[in-house]
Amino acid sequence: MAAFQNSCDNSAIVRRFGTARFRILLHLQAEVADIEEELDKLDASDEKTGPDSELDLRYRLRYNVRKLGCGDPAQEKLIERLKEKLAEYDEWVQRDHALRSLPAASEFDYMNLFNWVWGNQPLADGHYDFMLRSDDFVHLSGKKEAGIAERFIFNSCLRRWPRFRLMQSRKHDQGSTQVNEVFFFSESRIALAAKLLSVCVAVTVLMIPVFLLYLTKMDPKAISIIVLMFVLAFATIVSLFTDAKMETVFVGTCA
Structure with a gap:
């Protein structure tokens, strides 16, 4: 199956797993918000301290270094946690943005892959579930959807006469997928x-x-x-x- 999908740009489509990615983003947003809330509470608590308190922590509202002789690292620990969580969150946001910028796979290309998988069954039972979400596939090649004329040629002509040599690609390795009934056409x-x-x-x-x-x-x-x-x-x-x-x-x- 990997060889078939790598054989041409039309079959180079993958799941984006948009819902699953947003579940992770939602959890990360909640975790970042929790740390932010802890920092706000800590700031409010520090503001109430003063010269008469056991520890005067008001300096933490104005300085970004720990005061000499103060052994309370609570703010530093929260800041470090926030940095790590925001870095993780930013990475997931950028990944999702990159996948969303890829064009959605056309119904024609999805059905070509689905029919090939259905006919050849290259995977074991239970490993095909990812193929059941046609609206979640994207093109890795950045391929645009074909126009009306191209779709007409595909659906009305090449589907009926796939062995029409005039439209087949001569440079393509027809044996790369080890399947005789796979035809490659020249774009x-x-x-x-x-x-x-x-x-x-x-x-x-x-x-x-x-x-x-x-x-x-x-x-x-x-x-x-x-x-x-x-x-x-x-x-x-x-x-x-x-x-x-x-x-x-x-x-x-x-x-």
Whole structure:
């Protein structure tokens, strides 16, 4: 299973264990708050001391070193505990932040891994439970979710004809996972096919009204409706099939 997941970026997905991490963060926050409360109580107690007390501890509210001849290390011990606990808390916060910054695994990549695990059963019974939380997986490669055109090629074409050699990766080691029914596809070829598909759809949407207006006679009202429909369709296709921003879609539609 490790070899399969390491074989390509699409399968390099892992559990974030977000709920478990937050349980630890909640416990650490409570522990830090307890130490902070102890320090506040100690400060309040020190403030009540004075020259007539057995120990005048008011100096601890103004200095960060122990007064010569004072043998009460309570504040120092609490400060050390607070440092250690805050360091541990900060480390967990940074780890969780790093995992949260990774993109969530797409349903397509999760199902690919799940189907492979289900079909090959590389682990012993009871060791698959971590696979049951599809919403908690993240991509280690920082891979973005595929666009509509790429998903269409995957779901409608490559799922049905996985042995289509034109889309397979030649450089990839097909034997690295020791499984014959694992196919590796070239991301660059799929991206190129998706762009060609998007261009074909866009050109078709642009040319259909031209042929309709050229081959048929219509009144001005019908012409206006047809032009409006296909302009909206073109803008929608550009927005869905590409990563174009709103201003790019607006300029392209005006052109």
